[in-house]
Amino acid sequence: MITGKGITKTFRQRGGMLGGREVKALRGVDFTIEKGGAVSFIGESGCGKTTLGRILAGLESYDSGEIVIDGVPMSSLRQKSRQPHFRRIQLIHQDPYSALNPARTIHQALDAPLSLRAKQTGRSRAWMEERAEELLSLVGLDPGYVLPRYPHQLSGGMRQRVVIARALTVDPDMLVADEATSMIDVSLRLGILALLKDLRDRLGVSVLFITHDVATARYIGLDGELYVIYRGQVVERGPVETVIADPVHPYTQSLLSAIPVLHGLEVPGEERVVPTEAVDPSQQDAACLFAARCPFRTERCVSELPVLGHDGGTLQEHACFHPQRRSVVATPAVQL
């Protein structure tokens, strides 16, 4: 189990006569990811979801807060001894084109992490070969075809599968998939999602799915949790189906309302929420971060900061003074 408590991260832009601007990427985020569980972070670009994924993969530092991996608080360890813990969390990038070295065959790409693994566990060269083939089969590729090839000889979907196989070489506890399907062709996307779901079932790997596409988050696991993040703050969180079917935060409702409706196949939700345009983020902190764009804001929203809770008796947690269910999601009109 991996938990985070009050994670904050501020990026300081260099330059400028007055020392540059500060961007608060994360403003005290709490999360819990169970072993074998599925958690999805959704939100727009710049909301901090990618930063959180990078922190978990050990690629980014955080300013304050605590991450506990299987009961071990990371703050109790020195930088060097944290690494083996973070290694159990592997990141899958958005872009499988740049995640693989174009000058190396897939065989070579898998060889490097496998030889590290072999050294750690005292295994032989033959084990590495066997393991490479095993992992490629596991992700649905034909090892004989893929191993001798270079990344450019494979399709986007195949490359992403190779990246997943490579992440699995170190026997991770968790995969962080950051927009892992957004650059894959539509007809191949579902295959990657199904693979991630399958890995949860077969290997007990937990999946942290970072995306702006809510429907794909649902596909990774109906038993999972959805975190809606706005400007570095979790504004709504709960079971996937609850947050999608009964969202109470106006930002979640705006996100769901913005999903294109397949007219002819679907009927749009009746209470779609359209927020006003994004505004300058230099707004004071003692207010709801979404207030400036929110069509339902009141006096209280601009003078007080809402915190995550179950106000109004909702099943999910939310950070809104005026939680209200709205029917925003399109419903199927015909069955294919």
Added chain:
Amino acid sequence: MSVTSDKRAPGVRISDLSVVYRTPAGELPAVRGIDLELVPGTITGVVGESGSGKSTLALSLLNAVQPPGRISAGSVEIDGLGDVVALGGDDLRRARGRHVGYVFQAAQSSLNPLKTVGKQLLDLGRSHDVEDLPGLVKEARSLLDRMGMDGARVLDSHQHELSGGMRQRVGIMLALVLNAHLVVLDEPTTALDMITQATILRIIREVHEERGLTTLVITHDLGVVAEVADRLAVMYGGRVVEQGPTREVLGDPRHPYTRGLLQAIPRLVGDIDEARALPGRPPTLGTIPADGCVFRERCAVRMDVCETGEPPVLTQGPRIVACHAADMGPEAVTEPAKERQTVTAGVGDTPTTGEEQA
């Protein structure tokens, strides 16, 4: 359908268009024998995966296919302009921008990072011999204001000062400011956030209607087409495999590829196991089958005839499907396409579409 009274919206008739790319393996067709009509005043969406030929098709509208590619056959007739395939030199240069506006994919990389938007606007005006430059700036400002931005501020900005959604709107402004009434938008919302995407799609729709345009939207995202387009054309392996009114095609897809694509989209409600991946992968330029149906390798209803026989082009009312297995009912008109030559495809081949507009 939104046929406006504005007579300026031009119609476009693409007939038997083929585009080939020269490769070490010979000339390979990226687009083959396409017949497509853009009805004046409508938005047509062309949807396809990577390698389907949709961007090549869009470039053909400007006769802007770059070597090693070339238009090998067919014509693109634009009202008031004639066949753009036959245009060249200065005629072609003037037509681009004046008659056909093009909004490029990734507007951030099509803007000059060193110049303000206003300076680029003036460059555009000068290169098209616009005499009334202050008038052009005024028009640009009102277009930007119309799209919900502070026009004066945007014109004074460099591209890095604008967000993705704002850049996309600048791209739309630059495509419209010379008063083009045929607009091509290539992946207008890729790399934009959901909420920004919804805003841009609404703006495209509104500007289209207010200015009386004929619009072509190229995208990989069926959702985008579903939101904006009156008509939809689905491309696969360089062919249009199905076309018709958007709602009808989405509600009752008749080509196995369209059906498979729709089933492969995860949905927000209902049984998630209903979503099913399409087996196989899209063909690339080198692997598009030369004979028979381009989709057969991934098709669930494939038959022997699909291996060798060119799929018949079936027309019923406003709908057209190219499939051996499509059931268009008793009224369907079957027009078996003639055998096409393999590499320099589509020469002398004129499958009729008999398209009727509702």
